[in-house]
Amino acid sequence: xxxxxxxxxxxxxxxxxxxxxxxxxxxxxxxxxxxxxxxxxxxxxxxxxxxxxxxxxxxxxxxxxxxxxxxxxxxxxxxxxxxxxxxxxxxxxxxxxxxxxxxxxxxxxxxxxxxxxxxxxxxxxxxxxxxxxxxxxxxxxxxxxxxxxxxxxxxxxxxxxxxxxxxxxxxxxxxxxxxxxxxxxxxxxxxxxxxxxxxxxxxxxxxxxxxxxxxxxxxxxxxxxxxxxxxxxxxxxxxxxxxxxxxxxxxxxxxxxxxxxxxxxxxxxxxxxxxxxxxxxxxxxxxxxxxxxxxxxxxxxxxxxxxxxxxxxxxxxxxxxxxxxxxxxxxxxxxxxxxxxxxxxxxxxxxxxxxxxxxxxxxxxxxxxxxxxxxxxxxxxxxxxxxxxxxxxxxxx
Amino acid sequence: xxxxxxxxxxxxxxxxxxxxxxxxxxxxxxxxxxxxxxxxxxxxxxxxxxxxxxxxxxxxxxxxxxxxxxxxxxxxxxxxxxxxxxxxxxxxxxxxxxxxxxxxxxxxxxxxxxxxxxxxxxxxxxxxxxxxxxxxxxxxxxxxxxxxxxxxxxxxxxxxxxxxxxxxxxxxxxxxxxxxxxxxxxxxxxxxxxxxxxxxxxxxxxxxxxxxxxxxxxxxxxxxxxxxxxxxxxxxxxxxxxxxxxxxxxxxxxxxxxxxxxxxxxxxxxxxxxxxxxxxxxxxxxxxxxxxxxxxxxxxxxxxxxxxxxxxxxxxxxxxxxx
Numbered sequence: 263x264x265x266x267x268x269x270x271x272x273x274x275x276x277x278x279x280x281x282x283x284x285x286x287x288x289x290x291x292x293x294x295x296x297x298x299x300x301x302x303x304x305x306x307x308x309x310x311x312x313x314x315x316x317x318x319x320x321x322x323x324x325x326x327x328x329x330x331x332x333x334x335x336x337x338x339x340x341x342x343x344x345x346x347x348x349x350x351x352x353x354x355x356x357x358x359x360x361x362x363x364x365x366x367x368x369x370x371x372x373x374x375x376x377x378x379x380x381x382x383x384x385x386x387x388x389x390x391x392x393x394x395x396x397x398x399x400x401x402x403x404x405x406x407x408x409x410x411x412x413x414x415x416x417x418x419x420x421x422x423x424x425x426x427x428x429x430x431x432x433x434x435x436x437x438x439x440x441x442x443x444x445x446x447x448x449x450x451x452x453x454x455x456x457x458x459x460x461x462x463x464x465x466x467x468x469x470x471x472x473x474x475x476x477x478x479x480x481x482x483x484x485x486x487x488x489x490x491x492x493x494x495x496x497x498x499x500x501x502x503x504x505x506x507x508x509x510x511x512x513x514x515x516x517x518x519x520x521x522x523x524x525x526x527x528x529x530x531x532x533x534x535x536x537x538x539x540x541x542x543x544x545x546x547x548x549x550x551x552x553x554x555x556x557x558x559x560x561x562x563x564x565x566x567x568x569x570x571x572x573x574x575x576x577x578x579x580x581x582x583x584x585x586x587x588x589x590x591x592x593x594x595x596x597x598x599x600x601x602x603x604x605x606x607x608x609x610x611x612x613x614x615x616x617x618x619x620x621x622x623x624x625x626x627x628x629x630x631x632x633x634x635x636x637x638x639x640x641x642x643x644x645x646x647x648x649x650x651x652x653x654x655x656x657x658x659x
Numbered sequence: 660x661x662x663x664x665x666x667x668x669x670x671x672x673x674x675x676x677x678x679x680x681x682x683x684x685x686x687x688x689x690x691x692x693x694x695x696x697x698x699x700x701x702x703x704x705x706x707x708x709x710x711x712x713x714x715x716x717x718x719x720x721x722x723x724x725x726x727x728x729x730x731x732x733x734x735x736x737x738x739x740x741x742x743x744x745x746x747x748x749x750x751x752x753x754x755x756x757x758x759x760x761x762x763x764x765x766x767x768x769x770x771x772x773x774x775x776x777x778x779x780x781x782x783x784x785x786x787x788x789x790x791x792x793x794x795x796x797x798x799x800x801x802x803x804x805x806x807x808x809x810x811x812x813x814x815x816x817x818x819x820x821x822x823x824x825x826x827x828x829x830x831x832x833x834x835x836x837x838x839x840x841x842x843x844x845x846x847x848x849x850x851x852x853x854x855x856x857x858x859x860x861x862x863x864x865x866x867x868x869x870x871x872x873x874x875x876x877x878x879x880x881x882x883x884x885x886x887x888x889x890x891x892x893x894x895x896x897x898x899x900x901x902x903x904x905x906x907x908x909x910x911x912x913x914x915x916x917x918x919x920x921x922x923x924x925x926x927x928x929x930x931x932x933x934x935x936x937x938x939x940x941x942x943x944x945x946x947x948x949x950x951x952x953x954x955x956x957x958x959x960x961x962x963x964x965x966x967x968x969x970x971x972x973x974x975x976x977x978x979x980x981x982x
Contacts, residue, residue: 342895353683367793371893374797436792
């Protein structure tokens with residue numbers, strides 16, 4: 263008993279040693295992100311995008327004469343760990359701002375920590391409406407990501423033009439899937455009242471065998487289907503659906519939200535991609551109609567990441583950091599309260615055009631790229647045709 | 660040898676931490692205090708009764724969710740939610756334990772794991788009550804204004820106040836645990852650990868005692884969970900996941916299960932190591948694995964067991980030199 267007591271004292275002293283003195287001339291920004299496991303496929307490039315922007319700002323002398331130091335930490339894709347990491351960064355590394363988190367569980371879990379510590383928190387990827395819903399909104403939480411409402415409604419806008427009557431849905435059975443699907447169904451019924459929802463399938467998140475869901479849905483004979491199976495879940499689903507003739511039976515009238523059209527998913531499926539379907543992505547490396555700023559951004563990204571076809575995720579980190587830095591610049595201060603106020607109704611020029619952080623719900627008018635997937639002989643994977651950036655401003659409320 | 664009241668000294672030192680003025684120290688100290696209670700509750704099974712549970716996090720999770728549901732969903736005060744967490748965790752431990760104690764050794768361990776995974780799956784899927792995969796963020800702090808009203812404790816931040824509350828509750832729980840292991844009931848548990856067959860022969864109902872130990876351990880794990888949910892500002896399904904069970908098992912073994920305070924030291928060592936190392940590298944599991952291997956081969960008694968041994972050897976050597 264005696265030893266143990268002195269041991270724990272010794273341990274307590276050991277913690278005291280590595281506390282570093284905060285450097286006065288840097289602005290520390292914590293970037294909690296999934297950096298290990300399957301989610302790292304999206305988390306790593308997002309951090310890279312943020313780092314690229316930070317390097318660019320620092321190369322020009324920083325902001326308010328201060329350099330930005332980005333501290334990336336692994337959340338392992340779980341909310342518990344995200345909370346832990348964020349509190350650790352706030353308490354020990356003295357980060358002044360937090361930008362990051364990926365899943366719809368991590369974002370809402372970190373938000374109260376930001377509120378308690380009065381630290382501005384910008385979510386670059388988390389889409390769930392709950393993050394900035396009126397009951398959860400507080401002065402320090404902001405989102406530069408899209409939302410489930412925006413995503414569902416954008417998909418409804420696309421499908422409304424097809425003249426289909428019988429519509430089905432195929433979405434994972436958890437918050438993100440349910441919210442996006444609900445937004446889609448409600449908006450579609452509003453703009454096309456004659457549409458009938460004939461079938462809704464809810465496979466569980468991470469389902470390995472989609473066959474029963476696919477067969478059940480084909481039995482209901484929908485004309486078109488909306489899906490929010492995201493990332494690798496869409497890849498698994500599509501690989502099983504193609505041999506069953508699922509996409510053919512729909513005449514390829516399928517909208518896959520959840521970045522099913524991102525270069526990551528397209529690469530994962532290669533020549534097996536169900537071309538002809540519609541989908542979305544945060545970014546494309548080739549946007550022929552895009553502004554020069556986007557072309558320059560892609561060129562810089564190619565050099566920075568040394569990738570010929572860069573990922574579609576760095577833009578999430580890039581824009582979120584851009585909001586933060588422009589906010590600091592406008593506030594002319596690194597004080598969290600002042601920056602939080604400066605971010606309200608702040609409009610910035612991003613590589614994908616102007617983005618505004620709305621004062622009323624702390625939400626950017628962040629749309630996504632939508633298009634019809636096709637094969638292009640130039641690339642070994644499917645790319646987007648009829649590419650459009652859908653600005654959500656008209657239907658965000 | 661003079662008797663120095665080490666436990667009191669440690670408690671006093673721990674109580675003084677908020678006066679250092681660093682939110683980070685208070686943060687670590689709260690974390691350590693809660694996890695120490697969690698690890699000590701497991702040791703009632705592991706070290707005292709000789710039952711290896713791979714699913715102790717289930718009761719931690721049940722406690723956390725119970726208090727979160729009481730305080731967030733129902734808006735009830737902490738002094739209802741906290742005991743309720745212990746009661747709920749104890750009841751679940753009683754029910755699951757009924758099945759588990761019918762088996763022995765590895766089968767017992769596997770069954771505890773199975774029940775824990777069921778608890779985790781329910782927390783993960785039952786969206787309406789547990790918030791599903793997203794958990795329940797933003798569990799409110801209990802009303803701590805009365806702590807500020809105590810002379811000498813005014814002017815502290817809410818995190819510091821919660822630490823005072825945690826420290827006192829954890830200390831009370833540890834006192835209770837210590838009385839239990841030193842009671843006749845605790846002695847019977849030790850008999851069962853040493854030789855269950857013999858215990859059976861002398862008329863001890865081994866299963867009933869094991870079940871009682873299982874339920875009591877569950878109660879204390881639940882209390883730890885309730886505190887942790889508030890400290891963590893949210894309750895998540897991973898609280899009941901098997902990795903959490905493994906973590907507390909590692910804490911107990913790291914500190915030394917043959918000693919009452921072993922698991923508490925293990926909890927402190929592991930938490931602090933984790934915090935220090937994850938700030939520099941993502942390869943924490945690799946380092947943890949290495950530490951465990953060294954520990955199991957070189958210091959099978961854990962940190963406390965090894966240092967107690969060393970201390971005795973030094974003293975014996977010194978005594979031997981005397982005339």
